[in-house]
Amino acid sequence: MRPAPRSPPALLCCCSAGLLLLLLLRWRRWKGFWKKVEAARQRQEEGLDRMEKAVRSFREQHPSVNMVSILSLSLPELSRKLRDGSLPPEHVFYAYLGKALQITRETNCITEYMQESETQLQQARPPGKPGLLYGVPVSIKDSINCQGHDSTLGFVKNINQPMAEDSVLVQVLKRQGAIPFVKTNVPQSLISFDCKNLIFGQTFNPLLYTRTPGGSSGGEGALIGGGGSILGFGTDVGGSLRFPAAFCGICALKPTGNRLSKKGIISGIRGQKSVVAAVGPMAKDVESLALCMRALLCEDMFSLDSTVPPLPFNEEVYSSTQPLRIGYYETDFFTMPSPAMRRAVRETKKLLEDAGHTLVPFAPPKIDYVVDELFTRGIFSDGAAHLVDCFKGDIVDPNLKSQFNTYRLPALVKRILAIILKPIYPRIARDLSALCGVGSAKNLWDQHAAVAVYRTEFIAKWRKQRLDVILCPALGPAFNHGYAGKLFAATSYTNLYNVLNFPAGVVPVSTVTRADEEELKHYRGHYGDPWDKRLKEAVEGAVGLPVAVQCVALPWQEELCLRLMKEVETLSRGTRRNV
Structure with missing residues (x-):
């Protein structure tokens, strides 16, 4: 016999129970999400409290130390005094720790205090000739791996995922005597030149709080621009070092992609090769950048990452x-x-x-072609699929909503919109078309070849x-x-x-x-x-x-x-x- 059909009330009851279960699961998921955010913010605040206590303790024990005079020194002057012993590294460390604390209270630029820096400071007694950055406190962008600390990229799912080892950059810095002491804020995914995410919130420009410090190395820009760090490090795949530096009134260098090691540095879009990312220094003046490059372009860098060409700093040039x-x-x-x-x-x-x-x-040739076909279509060769996947399990930060909503449109919709907009807004239409990606491995190789052809053309014009x-x-x-x-x-x-x-x-x-x-x-x-x-x-x-x-x-x-x-x-x- 066929079972009797369920009555409408029974079906309604089952549907209601299913919906209730779905809502309950979703509620539990988001409760866990915001619990992780709250824990990360609590850890951030506890770190700042530790900084405050450490600075207060030092000042009580050393009331005669002139913090202002230390903070007024350029990096070359500071380095010289640290290396010749006329300035104790403890004085420098706590001067910058205090200033960094002040700047982050004003701009929200620091995500983590690396408490082990105090231990490193106590051990900073070089047996032989000290490194060029001996005793210099340095700040590190969130996405640059530091052992025992998260590299969140502004994603909640990356909270409580401490890195197993330092990036090569951080290893070389330590071998040169530098003391990494804080990690700094970034925009969610890094693919933005703002500096806000749902974990740590908005970072403000130290020169005017109604302005962005830029991004994605925005926490670095704010901290250095406000005087809370004398040397910091960020990354750049479209301007992420140069925007914060320009916005915050400091200097930055984006090197050739592999002049400094990127091993242990996390990219917002992993795997893409069309547009070359780089890691580089940020500081108040150019001589500080030069000193930094002298220190980093050393045997340690070349041996720890054999893909970095062994090119020491060319002082003569x-x-x-x-x-x-x-x-x-x-x-x-x-x-x-x-x-x-x-x-x-x-x-x-x-x-x-x-x-x-x-x-x-x-006159740089064919800039519209570069922006649309080489940069945008190159960095989003997959139609932005990888970037969209990165947001799964996370809430999109409101600052990125319009950007993200465009990325996740189906390719067909992007193409139709591009056709509609072309007569009215040709530049926006070209960008939408480029966001469709390349479509196949063959097209990706063609795209790589197009970049090489353009580079050859650009250099030929330069040489001419x-x-x-x-x-x-x-x-x-x-x-x-x-x-x-x-x-x-x-x-x-x-x-x-x-x-x-x-x-x-x-x-x-x-x-x-x-x-x-x-x-x-x-x-x-x-x-x-x-x-x-x-x-x-x-x-x-x-x-x-x-x-x-x-x-x-x-x-x-x-x-x-x-x-x-x-x-x-x-x-x-x-x-x-x-x-």
Whole structure:
């Protein structure tokens, strides 16, 4: 006999029970999610409390130590005093620990205090000649592995996943006598030039709290820009070192991709090879970056990671005083520079010419093609599938919502939207098309070949104009909060040099003036599309904030890049505008 059919009330009861069970499971899942967040924030706060107690204890025992004078020293001066014994490492460590605590209370830039740094400090008695960074406290970006500490990338699922060993970079720093003492905040996934996630929250610009410090190395930018660290390390796959440096008024160097080891450093998009990521230093001045590169380009770096070419720092190139032949451009004709950006390049060009260098107009070829087909289609060759997968089990940070929602659209929907938008907003349409990815292994190889062809074409143009280096804009001033996630296209000035894999650095040269702000009122951009409108809104109200320029050299010529940066810094130091 056939079983009697269930009555509607019975079916309703079963459905209700199933729905209730589903809601209960979901509630338990999110309860566990926020419990992990709460625990991470509690650990962060406990670390800051330990910092406060340690600093207070030191000051009580050493009331005569002049912390202000220590914090005023440049890294080369500090290093010299530490190595010759005229300044005890304890004095330096606790001076920076106290300042770092102050800056993070103001900007929320530190995610973890590495308490073992106090033990390392006590053991910092070198048996022989001390390393170049002996006794120097250094800060480390969240995504750079440190033994016993999380590398969260802003994802809740990565909480309580301590790393088994230090990255090669951190190992070399320690062998050079440096003391890693804090880890710093990042945006969720790192694929953003803001600095906010659901675990640790928003990091603020130390120069103006209504502004972002940039990203993804934003915690580093805020801490160093506020004076709470003298040397820090971040990563860069589209500008993630250079944005925070430009926004926070400090210097940064993105080296050639493999000049410094990336072993033990976690990428936001693992495995992609079209756009080259790099790890590099951030500091208040160029000489500090040079000292750092001298220290890191050593036998320890080359032996711990055999994929790093054994190229020691070339002092002769960095110290040369021969006039340079410098290519320059004020706009890439993809992202219209803000008035302050354009003025910064123009004024720096004049200073360099007056100093005896030759300045040559240079136009980077096919920037729209680079941004869409080489950078965007390259970094999202899989149609952003890997990045979307990274968010599974996590809540998307509100700052990334518009970005993320675009990534996860089906390829067919992206293509249809691109066709619809092409007559009205061609730049946005091209970007949507590029986000579809390459579609096959053959197409990926074609894409890699296209990058190589473009690099050859770019270098040929460089050689034809007999250039040594290039001077160009750096994005700025610092954006108002909430705009970075809506303006991925604004990375064009920096992502070009990740596609090319050229070393590039930024140097602050000026500040936004009232005249810049007045000129901004007439800003229309190159395309007159929503992205241009947002860029104008993003940089409004920035009088007094720093503006930087970008300096670029050919692959493996970090020393030449630093040499131009040093020249720019020296020449512009006496001409910084007061508002």
